[in-house]
Every structure is written in structure tokens, then in C-alpha cells.
Amino acid sequence: MSVPCLIFGGNLSDPGVSAFDVMVCAADAVPLRTTAGFAIDTSYDLAALDSADLVIMPSWHDDCRQASPDLLEALRRAHRRGARVVGLCLGAFPLAQAGLLDSKTATTHWECVGTLSQRYPKVRVNPDVLYVDEGDILTSAGVAAGIDCCLHLLRQISGAEVANRRAKRLLIAPHRQGGQAQFIERPLPITHSDDRLSQVLDWVTHHLEQAHSIESLAERAAMSRRNFTRHFRQTTGTSFKQWILHQRLARAQHMLESSDASIEFIAQAAGFGTSLSLHQHFRAALLISPSAYRKQFRSDPST
Numbered sequence: 001m002s003v004p005c006l007i008f009g010g011n012l013s014d015p016g017v018s019a020f021d022v023m024v025c026a027a028d029a030v031p032l033r034t035t036a037g038f039a040i041d042t043s044y045d046l047a048a049l050d051s052a053d054l055v056i057m058p059s060w061h062d063d064c065r066q067a068s069p070d071l072l073e074a075l076r077r078a079h080r081r082g083a084r085v086v087g088l089c090l091g092a093f094p095l096a097q098a099g100l101l102d103s104k105t106a107t108t109h110w111e112c113v114g115t116l117s118q119r120y121p122k123v124r125v126n127p128d129v130l131y132v133d134e135g136d137i138l139t140s141a142g143v144a145a146g147i148d149c150c151l152h153l154l155r156q157i158s159g160a161e162v163a164n165r166r167a168k169r170l171l172i173a174p175h176r177q178g179g180q181a182q183f184i185e186r187p188l189p190i191t192h193s194d195d196r197l198s199q200v201l202d203w204v205t206h207h208l209e210q211a212h213s214i215e216s217l218a219e220r221a222a223m224s225r226r227n228f229t230r231h232f233r234q235t236t237g238t239s240f241k242q243w244i245l246h247q248r249l250a251r252a253q254h255m256l257e258s259s260d261a262s263i264e265f266i267a268q269a270a271g272f273g274t275s276l277s278l279h280q281h282f283r284a285a286l287l288i289s290p291s292a293y294r295k296q297f298r299s300d301p302s303t
Helices: 002-008 046-050 069-081 089-097 110-119 143-158 160-169 192-205 214-220 225-236 240-258 263-269 275-286 290-298
Strands: 054-057 084-087 131-133 137-140
Touching: 002 143, 046 069, 054 069, 054 089, 069 084, 069 089, 084 089, 084 143, 089 110, 089 137, 089 143, 131 143, 137 143, 143 160, 160 240, 192 214, 192 225, 192 240, 214 225, 225 240, 240 263, 240 275, 240 290, 263 275, 263 290, 275 290
Parallel strands: 054 084, 084 137
Antiparallel strands: 131 137
């Protein structure tokens, strides 16, 4: 539950984040008991959902039990009203029970994807991703993926600069695409080879405008192609092709939000080469054109 509070809870040094009014509400009598040995108390009940723009189920019971009719109806009512509804980790289960995930792609913690799929066959369960954004409904895997999902939302609402400042304050990676694998064998460099790989990837992010191949980067890391490919997937949870595409898209997003550079210049600076290539990849990944994306972020400076 602390994840959305950390991401959206504001302070004076982060004006883009402090615009959020975060309320923790409960469907049951408070204080709520936790398995961690402390209780949670709040003065808000489900009525808070009737005015919220963003409704987040931060988790759910470990036994994936059925939710109460009152909670299910509150979730449905908020969704019908136009609120975006998010299920972090096991929080996907009440959303599925409410029917909000029917015919949509969703995910949850990897240990419970089988249960979610079995109970709710109308849901297209993807067990291999960090989070899924269906527009009005979002779901994520476990705790760390919940952070990624909330940062993704913050970036959409308030822009890359605000999201990056919040990530920096929390000492976490500023952006991980939802399509990365949930289970990464070695998420942090722990060997000399991994450290070399980490240095190479850091170098690539600062030279996205250049052409890169697995062969050239393997040579820079002093590895064989096979060894580089294996270490890369173990460290990032994705292929090099997908990783560099995500890095370039993130660079393009940042430049579109924060500069007046031309689309052609941004395409070259981010490594897409031409504005046509940028447009094709941008629309395929984000379902919007670069120019429309820029207009969206410039249309309301307060966000």
C-alpha cells in the first residue's frame, strides 16, 4: 500500500507530484490488521471512490478471496464514471471479479497468474510482463513492478521530468517498460562480467543516436556474442532489440515533453534516423503520434 503513497504523495520540492490528493480508504472496519504486525487506520471509506480520478487497489489477500459486494460495486461505479482503475499485484483479483478485466489483457504476481486465469477465463492473463496498461484499466505484477506501474502513470499524467525526479528521490530506475519480464534471474550486477555489461548499457543510453549491434557491444564489453546475449537477458529480462527500442522511445518522449526541437531532430537524436521511423515505432508502442503526444503534454502546463 505504501507504493502509490510514495509515488503520488507530494512534497514542496516536487510541485508536479504535490498536485495529487492521496486518500487511503477502507472497505472494512478500521483499524485493519496486517501480517506485518502493525495496524492501518484511515478515516475514509468507499465513498472516496465516488470522486477519485484514479482508483488503486494496492494489493489483496494472499488467499485471493472473493471481494465484498460493496467493494465490487464501488469499483464498477468509479470505472463507469471515468476514473482510471489500477490493480497492483494481487489487486487485479477484485478488478477481475468486478468484471472490469473482461476481454482485457492483465497481469498479477507470477505466483498467482494461474489462479487468476483459471478463475476468470474472460481475462487475457499475461504472466511475463511487469505491468499492463489498457488505458482505463492497469494491472501490475509484484511490489517492484507496482512501483514501475505507478511511475508509468505519473509520467503519463505529469510528464517525464516529474516522474524522473520522483524516481531519483526514491533511488529507483526512472522508467521500465511494462513488457519486461517479471522474473529476472540477476536484476543487479554481481559479477565482473555483469559490471562490464552495466557500464556498456550506461554508455549506450548516452549514445542512442549511434547505430548499435550486439556484436559491437559484445566487443566493447570484452565478451563473446553468446556470452553478451546471455548476460544481457539475465540482467534486463528482455532482448537487446526491445531494450534499445524502449530506451529510444523514452528519449523521444522526454525530448517531446521538454524541448521545442523538431520531430526530425528528435528522431535523429533518439536513434530512429528519420521522422517516419520515429512515427511508426511511437504509434506502435504508445498508440499516438509524436506530434499528438507533444500537444497532449503542452496543452495543460499545470500537469
